[in-house]
Amino acid sequence: MDARKTPSKIDLYDVRRRPWYIQGAASPKDMLILVDASGSVSGLTLKLIRTSVGEMLETLSDDDYVNVVYFNTRVNNTACFDHLVQANVRNKRFLKDAVRNISAKGITNYKGGFELAFEQLSSLNVTQGRALCNKIIMLFTDGGEERAQEIFQKYNADKKVRIFTFSVGQHNYDKGPIQWMACTNKGYYYEIPSIGAIRINTQEYLDVLGRPMVKANNKAKQVQWTNVYQDALELGLVITGTLPVFNKTNTKADKERGLQRPQNQLILGVMAIDVSLDDIKRLTPRFTFGPNGYYFAIDPNGYVLLHPNLCPKNPKFQEPVTLDFLDAELEDEIKVEIRTNMINGETGHRTVHTLVKSQDERYIDRSERSYTYAPVKGTDYSLALVLPVYSLHYIHTTIGDTITQAKLELVSESLQEDKFEEYGYTLIAPREYCKDLKPSKNNTVFLSMYSLKSIRNSVLFL
Incomplete structure (x- = not known):
């Protein structure tokens, strides 16, 4: 960010919080955040826990899955989710809002909290919606005497689930039990005594998760x-x-x-x-697709990388731009199938009868479109070309052919918008294309202008 444009602002840029660093620093993970909501955490400690959980959620990417559970006398899901959900922008915001509504009351119940946490992590009914890599439980508490040892022996005897514990707030409670929980379950113990310690301590766990990647050597070295x-x-x-x-x-x-x-x-x-x-777009032969033809690409989560409708008006600096393919276009069963096949890296072709928005987004047309898709080698992306059926054919000519310009001056004059009232016409659907190209009475001049526009906006490979 250019500091000259924001001279009065404090530079809070942290590369470790950027989307690209989060995705590259660790492998996908299933995370269950366990929040102590007993009466002892009321006041400042509860505020620190809420803020800490929010910062923890920001360390997750769309490749991760998460849920937040709080416990006191009883154990409850923080939001309406009864299982882990994808850590996309919408779900993380929903969980943050739910955490703000947690109130402190009752007594601590580590056994009940950990039991529900392990059950959600081991649930098989949503296996298709899981990272299926690292499994983690994050415990935010002010401390306690209970160790829940029998729960760990029952659900985590093989130590496949790592447990990270956070002692939040300034208090005199015994930290030994929650330190033991972390060390016994291949995790780590952290202290968050004040708000200044939240940011660094909620992202230190990424270093621990990175250790197995070191041992994996070249297997982990993939772009x-x-x-x-x-x-x-x-x-x-x-x-x-x-x-x-x-x-x-x-x-x-x-x-x-x-x-x-x-x-x-x-x-x-x-x-x-x-x-x-913009660099990728300049490498595509956009002007050979014809009217209403376009291309798009999606990632393994179904979010579009390239699409005519990917035009965020005010993208947020802290968040990735996520637009699902089924939200970028009008959804139907065939497009759901196309999206699934592209995510699976398949190659295919489908013809779809669909509704299409005009470029100015004011009109809807019923159209038949041809979707051809294939994976992009060396990446997880998949690319598709969409053409209307009338673009499957083209006019073939030779260089020596003479182009004859048809001139119907009376018709041309009557179709001018300022002449509509004189000729009794009504303008129903004004649709403008190539707004920066000025019409010309001479075909040669118009084609020359169009060629110059094509050269400026695309890359020619000779």
């Missing part, structure tokens, strides 16, 4: 492509290819023995490169 988001340097909408960077240094003793054993097993950061959507 991941992000969702569309607003660039911080004001380059507009971009996507980013990311690659994690690992610490693989060895100790002196290991080097002397010839052992290749990482010393710290840490992820150092994320290397990335931005690709502007």
